[in-house]
Amino acid sequence: MIELQHLSKRYGGGSKLAPVQALDDLSLSVPEGCLYGLLGPNGAGKTTALRILSTLLAPDAGSVMVAGVDALTDPRGVRRLLGYVAQEVAIDKILSGRELLALQGDLYHLATADRNGRIEELIGLLGMQEWIDRRCGTYSGGMRRRLDLAAGLLHRPRLLVLDEPTVGLDIESRAAIWQVLQQLRDQGTTVLLSSHYLEEVDALADRLAIIEAGRVIAEGTPQALKDALGGDRVTLRVREFSDATEAARVQDLLQSCPGVRQVVVNRSQGYSLNLVVQDGEVIARLRSQLAEAELPVFALAQSRPSLDDVYLQATGRTLMDAELSVAGLRDPKVERKQSMR
Amino acid sequence: MTSATPSLGPLKTVAEGPSAFAEIRQETLALTRRLFVQLARRPSTLVAGVLQPLIWLVLFGALFANAPEGLLPGGGSYGRFLGAGVIVFTAFSAALNAGLPVMFDREFGFLNRLLVAPLRSRSSIVLASVLYITSLSLVQSLAIMVTAALLGYGWPGAAGLVVVLVTLLLLVFAVTALSLGLAFALPGHIELIAVIFVANLPLLFASTALAPISFMPGWLGWLAALNPLTFAIEPIRAAYGGTFHLSNVVLNAPYGDLTAATCLGILAALAVGLFLAIRPLLDRKLT
Numbered sequence: 001m002i003e004l005q006h007l008s009k010r011y012g013g014g015s016k017l018a019p020v021q022a023l024d025d026l027s028l029s030v031p032e033g034c035l036y037g038l039l040g041p042n043g044a045g046k047t048t049a050l051r052i053l054s055t056l057l058a059p060d061a062g063s064v065m066v067a068g069v070d071a072l073t074d075p076r077g078v079r080r081l082l083g084y085v086a087q088e089v090a091i092d093k094i095l096s097g098r099e100l101l102a103l104q105g106d107l108y109h110l111a112t113a114d115r116n117g118r119i120e121e122l123i124g125l126l127g128m129q130e131w132i133d134r135r136c137g138t139y140s141g142g143m144r145r146r147l148d149l150a151a152g153l154l155h156r157p158r159l160l161v162l163d164e165p166t167v168g169l170d171i172e173s174r175a176a177i178w179q180v181l182q183q184l185r186d187q188g189t190t191v192l193l194s195s196h197y198l199e200e201v202d203a204l205a206d207r208l209a210i211i212e213a214g215r216v217i218a219e220g221t222p223q224a225l226k227d228a229l230g231g232d233r234v235t236l237r238v239r240e241f242s243d244a245t246e247a248a249r250v251q252d253l254l255q256s257c258p259g260v261r262q263v264v265v266n267r268s269q270g271y272s273l274n275l276v277v278q279d280g281e282v283i284a285r286l287r288s289q290l291a292e293a294e295l296p297v298f299a300l301a302q303s304r305p306s307l308d309d310v311y312l313q314a315t316g317r318t319l320m321d322a323e324l325s326v327a328g329l330r331d332p333k334v335e336r337k338q339s340m341r
Numbered sequence: 342m343t344s345a346t347p348s349l350g351p352l353k354t355v356a357e358g359p360s361a362f363a364e365i366r367q368e369t370l371a372l373t374r375r376l377f378v379q380l381a382r383r384p385s386t387l388v389a390g391v392l393q394p395l396i397w398l399v400l401f402g403a404l405f406a407n408a409p410e411g412l413l414p415g416g417g418s419y420g421r422f423l424g425a426g427v428i429v430f431t432a433f434s435a436a437l438n439a440g441l442p443v444m445f446d447r448e449f450g451f452l453n454r455l456l457v458a459p460l461r462s463r464s465s466i467v468l469a470s471v472l473y474i475t476s477l478s479l480v481q482s483l484a485i486m487v488t489a490a491l492l493g494y495g496w497p498g499a500a501g502l503v504v505v506l507v508t509l510l511l512l513v514f515a516v517t518a519l520s521l522g523l524a525f526a527l528p529g530h531i532e533l534i535a536v537i538f539v540a541n542l543p544l545l546f547a548s549t550a551l552a553p554i555s556f557m558p559g560w561l562g563w564l565a566a567l568n569p570l571t572f573a574i575e576p577i578r579a580a581y582g583g584t585f586h587l588s589n590v591v592l593n594a595p596y597g598d599l600t601a602a603t604c605l606g607i608l609a610a611l612a613v614g615l616f617l618a619i620r621p622l623l624d625r626k627l628t
Contacts, residue, residue, distance in 0.1 A: 054457050079459035090450035094379045106371030107458035109364050151454070 001159060001190040002030035002053065007062035009048050009214075022048040023059065024214035030192055030207075032067075035185040037205030038194040039307065045214040046194035047087060050163050053192075054084040066159060080108075083157035085148050087164045093137030097128060097147045100136060101154060108155035115154075122150040126180065142173030149177060153184075160184060162193040166200060178204060198307045210311055217314045222307060229305045229313055231261055234275040234283065237298040238290070247271035250295065257282070257289050272299075364461035365468075372455075372469035376442075380477075390477060391484045394431040398423060398488060401551065412556055417582075420494040425578035426550025428485050429570055432478035432509045433544070436516035437537050439470045440524030444533050447524065463623040467521050467616065475513045482509065501580035504601075511608035512573040515615050522619030549574050554593065566594035569611055572604040 009023040022045045030036045038046045051057040053064060055075040064071035064078075071078040091100060098119060105115035123132050126146045131139065139147065145165065152160055165181075166174040181204060185191050195201050201208050202222050210218040210225075218225055238250055247265045250273060255263050259282035264274045277283070283302060290297055380387055402420035405412075413422050443466065446452040455466060482505055490496040497504070520537075527533050545551070547561060548570035554562040565571050575591040579601055587602040 056453060056456055076459045076461075079457055082457070084453075084457045086450060086453055088450045090452075090454055092375065092379075092451060094382050095375065099375075099378065103371050103375055104454070104458070106367050107455065107460060109367055109459070109461075 001032040001034070001067055002028065002192065003063070003065040004028040004049065004053065005063045005065075007049065007052060007064070008060045009045075009052065009057070010060055022214055023052075023062075026062075026211070026215050028209055028216060028219075030190060032190050033185065033188050035181060035191045035204055035206045036193070037201035037208035038192070038211055039196070039198065039201045039208050039311075040194075040211035041196055044211045046196075046211055047163055048214075049211070050084075050161055050192070050194060054082060054161055055079055056084075080155075081158050083152035083155065083160045085152040085160070085162040085165060087167070091136040091139070091144055091147065093135060096135055097132040097139070097143075097150075098123075100147065101151060104151045104154050110155060118154060118156070119150075122153060126150050127176065142169055142176075145169060145173060145177065149180065157189070159190045159192065162191070164194055164196070166195070166197070198311070202307050208307075210314060212315050218310060225307070225310045226305045229309055231276045231278055231305065232280060232282075233303045233305060233309065234277055234286070235299070235301045235303075236273045236275060236286070237270070237300075238295050239298050240270070242271040244271060247273065250290075253289060253293055253295075254286060257285055259285060361461055365465055368458075368460050368465040369468045369472070372465060373472045376469060376473040377476075379442075380473075387477070387480075390431075390435065391481055394427050394481055394485050395488050397430075398427050398485060399492070401427070402492065402494070405551075413553060418494065420489065420492055421581060422553075422578070423551070424485065424489040424494050425574050425581055426548070428482045428505065428577060429508070429512065429573045430545050430548075430550050431481050431485065432474070432513055433516055433570055433573075434541060435474050435478055435481070436513045437520050437541060439474050439517040440520035440522075440533055441530065441537075443470070443521055443524040444527070444530045448530060464616070464620070466623070467518055467619070470521060471510075471514050471517045474517055475510050478509050478513060479506065495581055497577070497580040497585075500585050501577070504576055504580040504585055508573050508576055508605065508608065511605060511612050512569065515569065515608065515612040518612070518615040518619050522615070522622045525619070525622040525625060544568060544570055549578075549592075554595070559595070563595050566592070566596065569608065572599075572607050575599075576601040576604050 005027050007023045007026045008021075011020045011022055012018070024045075026045065026049060028038075028049070038049065040046050048057065052059050053066070053071065055071050055078055058072070066078045067081055069077040069081065095103070101119045101122070102115065105119065110118065123129055126149060128143070128146060128150065131143060132147075136144070136147065149162075149165070152162070160181075162181075165177055169177070178200075181191050181193070185206070193204070205222060207221050208219070208225070209216045220228070236250075236254075238246065242250075244265075244267075251263045251265055254260055254273070254275065259278040260275055261278065262276040266272050266274050275286075277286075280302065283300070287297065287300075398420075402423055405419040405423075408419050413419065443452065446455075455463075460466075486496065486505075523533055523536055527536065547564040548568045549565050550570060554565055557565060571592065576585075579585055579589060579591040585601070587605075588600050590598040591601045591604060592599040
C-alpha cells in the first residue's frame with residue numbers, strides 16, 4: 001500500500017542553525033490492510049516521514065508510492081486515497097464540529113446527501129452526538145482529537161495516516177480511538193500511525209518499524225521482533241538487599257548454568273540480577289542451583305522481551321533515555337516554522 | 342462510542358467524471374461559506390468595516406470643505422470628489438488584508454487541512470476570499486454611497502452601481518490574489534502585517550483618492566498615474582460626475598489621457614496577471 005524508498009530530508013542550514021537531517025535514507029513498506037506503527041523517540045523523523053507521505057512536504061531525495069500512485073508526480077491522486085490526522089489538531093474555533101465536517105466533505109467533493117449521511121455515521125461511531133453542534137472552541141482535547149479523526153475518515157480513505165493520535169489524551173478517549181483504529185483495520189483500511197508509546201504500538205500494531213535518527217533500524221511484527229531477540233528476561237533477588245560480593249558470587253554461579261545467556265548485576269536496583277535465559281525451563285534449573293548453593297530466593301520474576309528490549313538491542317539505549325537526550329536539542333520555534341506547511 | 346459498523350464502499354462524489362468546474366465550485370463555495378459563518382459569529386468585523394469608511398468620509402470631507410476654488414478640475418464639492426476615493430480605498434484595504442486569515446490558518450495548522458485535501462485547484466482558496474471580500478466591499482460601498490448622498494455629495498445612479506461593482510471586483514481580485522500569494526510566501530504573520538502596513542497608506546496618498554493629479558507635484562502625479570488605485574477610483578468618480586461611457590476620458594495622466602475602458606482593462610490585466618503569478622506559490626512546498 002505504501003512504498004517509501006530511500007527518503008532523505010534535511011531542514012535548515014540557514015545562517016545560524018546547523019542543518020538537521022530529519023530523514024536519512026529511510027525506506028518503508030506497509031502492506032495493504034495492515035495496522036502499522038512507526039515507533040521512535042521524539043525527533044526521530046516520524047512526523048517528517050508522515051508529512052512527506054501526505055504530500056505536505058517534498059523530500060530532498062527518494063520516492064513515495066501510495067497504492068501505485070506516485071505522490072511526487074500525482075499528489076492529488078494520493079490526497080484522494082489518504083486521510084491524514086495531524087499531530088497538532090487544527091480546528092476552526094468559530095465553526096461547530098458538524099460545520100467543520102461539512103467543510104471537509106466538500107473539500108473531498110462528496111455529494112451533499114452522502115456527505116451528511118457519512119457525518120451522521122461518524123458522529124455515532126465516535127460518540128460525538130452530545131457536542132457536535134457546539135463550537136469547536138469549547139471542546140476538550142479528547143473531543144478535538146475525535147473530531148479530527150472523524151474528519152480524516154470522512155471520505156472513507158483506503159489509507160489513514162495518524163501522527164501521534166493519542167498524545168496527551170485521557171484513558172477513555174485513548175481507548176475509544178484504539179477501538180476505532182482496530183475496527184478500521186478489520187474492515188480493510190490500511191492504518192499507519194506514529195507513536196512514541198511502546199505499549200501503544202505493542203498493543204495495536206500488526207507490524208512496526210523502529211525509527212531512529214531518520215532511518216529504520218528494525219522492522220517486523222512486534223512478536224517477531226521480540227522473538228528475534230530471543231530468550232526470556234528474569235529478574236532475580238536472593239535477598240531484599242544483597243551486597244556486591246554476594247551478587248558477584250551469584251553471578252558466577254548462574255553464568256555457568258546451561259541455558260543462561262547473560263547475567264547482569266543491576267547496582268541501582270540493590271544488586272539484583274538481570275538474566276537473559278533461553279526459555280522458561282531454565283527457571284527450575286536456576287532454582288535448584290541456588291538451593292544447592294544454599295542461597296535463598298527473595299524474588300524471581302520472569303517476562304518475555306518487550307519492545308523496549310528490542311529498542312535497547314537496536315540502539316544501545318532505552319526509548320526513555322533517547323527521549324531525554326533529544327529533549328534538549330530541539331528548537332520549538334524552528335519546528336513550528338517547519339510544521340507551517 | 343457505539344460499535345456500529347460503517348458501511349463500506351466508495352462514497353459517491355459530486356463529479357464522477359472529472360468535471361473540474363463542479364469540483365472547483367463545490368470547494369470554493371464551502372470555503373466562502375466558512376468565511377461568512379465566521380463573519381456572522383464575529384459581527385464586530387462587519388460593524389467596524391462599515392463604520393470606518395464613513396468616519397473617513399465625514400472627517401476628510403470636513404477637513405477639505407473649505408478647499409480653495411479650482412482645486413478640483415471639474416469644480417464641484419470636495420465631498421463629491423472624495424466618495425469614489427473612500428469606496429476604492431476601503432475595498433483595497435480589505436483585499437490587502439485578505440491574506441491575514443490564511444496566514445493564521447497556516448500558523449494554526451488549519452491550512453494543512455486544505456492542503457492534504459484533493460482540491461481540484463488551490464485557486465479555490467483565492468476565489469473564496471475574492472467572493473467574500475467583494476461582497477463585504479459592496480456592503481461597505483453601499484453604506485458609503487448612501488451616507489455620501491445624505492451629506493449632499495450626490496448619487497451615481499444605477500449605472501454607477503454597476504461601475505462600482507465591476508471596478509471593485511477587478512481590484513479586489515487583483516489585490517486579494519497578491520495578499521494570498523504573500524500569505525503563502527512570507528514566513529509568518531508579523532512579516533505579512535509589515536508588508537500590509539508599508540503598502541497601505543502610501544498607496545492611498547500616491548493615488549487620486551484625496552486629490553486630483555493636477556493638484557500634485559509632477560513626480561507624485563506620475564506615481565498616482567501608475568497606481569492601480571487610481572485606475573479604480575477614476576471610473577467610479579466619473580460615474581458620480583454624470584452620464585458614464587466606457588469611452589469617456591476619465592484620467593488626464595502625464596503620459597496621456599485614459600478612458601474608463603482603458604482603466605478597467607488595466608485592472609483586469611492586473612487581476613489576471615497576479616492570479617497567474619501567485620499560482621506557483623500556492624503549490625509551493627517547503628523544501
